[in-house]
Amino acid sequence: MVLYDSGRLAGSCSGSGSSSSSSSKPPPPSLQKQQDIDGLLAGAGYKVRSSELRKVAQRLERLETAMVNSPADFSQLASDTIHYNPSDLASWVDSLLSEFAQPPTCPSEFIMDPVTNQTVVNDAWTTTNSNMPQVHQNICYEQQSLNNQLTVVTAMEEDSGIRLVHMLLTCAECVQRGDISLATSFLEDMQGLLTRVNTVCGIGKVAGHFIDALSRRIFQGIGGGSISGGSAYENEILYHHFYEACPYLKFAHFTANQAILEAFDGHDCVHVVDFNLMHGLQWPALIQALALRPGGPPLLRLTGIGPPSPDGRDSLREIGLRLAELARSVNVRFAFRGVAASRLEDVKPWMLQVNPKESVAVNSIMQLHRLLGSDSNLNSPIETVLSWIRSLNPKIMTVVEQEANHNQPGFLDRFTEALHYYSTMFDSLEACTVQPDKALAEIHIQREITNVVSCEGSARVERHQPLAKWRTRLSGAGFRPLHLGSNAYKQASMLLTLFSAEGYVVEENDGCLTLGWHSRPLIAASAWQAVSDAPAEFPAPDTHRPG
């Protein structure tokens, strides 16, 4: 048995937090008000309160004893358990303990000293050995401003590629300063350089789009936002090809569906509200999964929100009919309703006709960020929408967003982040060889780039924010996280292996899942539930169990 010294933790927290020297993610907002997180473990990716360390240690010991005593049970545990949120070490250990038959004995008073082989009193619990300086191990999680982060994955080599990036950033800096004539001359230089750069992958590939976007900003002004519109029909086509060419949307749908399925377990009347129906690509899989669930399918209502169709077609209804056909073929009682709205903030909850008896799932795939632009109104749209979502008391709200910081106020910062985000995304697309999926997918992405770079105000709708910011906002709006577990992770990883090229990586991040290219997460999926009372200070212990 290894003895540990439990007495050497300073109680009070220091403000410096200098021990956490890594680029670790900021803590979830729920921990903001708590203090006394062990700084060294935080640097290792684990959030444990210093005051709980001893308890966690005891439970680890108990688990170990149990493991030694019944190894067969332990391998059962290993293969069957679903794990959640490993960063919350205390909860993870507790959940393992509760799954495992606990041994009747308590930690022994006497233990064997491994060196002398003599029995000694187990005084590890009370030792206050202080021959080690214990400097600033604990850190305070006050309202820290979110760490500035810029994640770059590069394979870029050529000098001309590097020069192009340099010029792009310098040009963007000129734009930020308002030096239009200098910016314009850079644009000309860059057009020239572009002809000599390898445009097959990485920065070279995406540079052309950024040069275009900068041109638009300079020459057409920042209100020229109609580019991001296109027609709804066009957007749907591009979206569909983006769906086919790379796994980001499939991952989003798949992960959300899995969470929704679990949330609906045991409920017979369920209602899914989709914030952006598109071609309804997400729903056949859910309908089929519900059809197959033990105990039989529920009555499923789907409300799909989408832009109004011009020329008299009711495209929402057409999609609804197709889905209804599918549902009928697998014996799932199904009802569809389309809600046509140009903007999500124009939707009012009464339009959704939620029945108090049904269990509601709200599904938002890349939509919430569009609500972050505020005009001069008092309430920004995001607050209004989150508020009425909450009033629906959904069983689950699934949120998928681009994992990027594209809503920074400073133009250069935003530009820099976008340059790296989209060059990584383009790099990941390289593996796709299917046309026209790939070409159209690239246009889809290009439209996002153009919106991020060349638009402002209400025209700029692509206001992506990283997961950490969404956590803060959603927690503050009265939602608590429902953690996505190792089962969801495994299935997502396996799907990727089956359908996509190597290089795509799923990661677990404080109860959420991200999909990225190598070490750069690009899309983040999370699940939430409305807190019924006032927002809690921190997640209730059993947050991973939906329903």
Place this chain on the structure above:
Amino acid sequence: MVVPLNTWVLISNFKLAYNLLRRPDGTFNRHLAEFLDRKVPANAIPVDGVFSFDVLIDRGTSLLSRIYRPATAEEPLPNVAELEKPVTDEVVPVVIFFHGGSFAHSSANSAIYDTLCRRLVGLCKAVVVSVNYRRAPENRYPCAYDDGWTALKWVNSRPWLQSKKDSKVHIYLAGDSSGGNIVHHVALRAMESGIDVLGNILLNPMFGGQERTESEERLDGKYFVTLRDRDWYWRAYLPEGENRDHHACNPFGPNGRSLEGIRFPKSLVVVAGLDLIQDWQLAYVEGLKKAGQEVKLLYMEQATIGFYLLPNNNHFHTIMDEISKFVASDC
């Protein structure tokens, strides 16, 4: 004998998790391993004077490496286009780091290793290149060594890593556990191929052999590590059918080769007194000495495995000082 509580919790947590991942039939629960591993992204914005970015060195094998550089005083915020800006000092050590994990666990972007590499930057005033080598059991010997070799060649051929003094890249190899083992084998290949490695740093390097040594028997199961799990990892890494006297595992054993008369880097070998494989590590040191190679042994009597992961013990500080001196001695 007593370890700080937070270290105990950290290492015990790893031990528990690793037990869940190793299957008796020799397979590995990779999905759960990746789910549980705490990772951090690279950050081109300096934190505590160090910034990092990832480079895809080899697309074919998806070989990624994380580069850590010091932020210079004049340019506290590096222009992102200048991540690969040439190093400016007369002599800049480049430390190629191989993370541990017994060949099966962890990654270059694991939080514990990201933290360690960031420390090494300041300590050695170096650029650190952390190699995300392929792991067992999916990728057995010699994949890890091949990836190390690929990374070494890549580092050696970067103009921006050349020290001004002689327009050469000043390369050191460092690693813990399996990473230490990789250091030895990559160094060997480097020197044989004419690429100079200036020094090897091995932290609790993973070596073994067929026979059971005294330390293995005495310390089996006492300090987080068991013989059984050591055996499992060797079976997962070594070619099927090979035993632990394979030269990868036992470089100075019956199937090893003599390094006598061969140019080999000076070595700094750190051995933890409570590590059950210390007899093999000490034998490695002896093997180097017998072959006339320069080696310094740091035997930390009261240290357990992983003591260098958290800066909360004297051993940690001792080691870091020695590493700093070891690298600085060429500047």
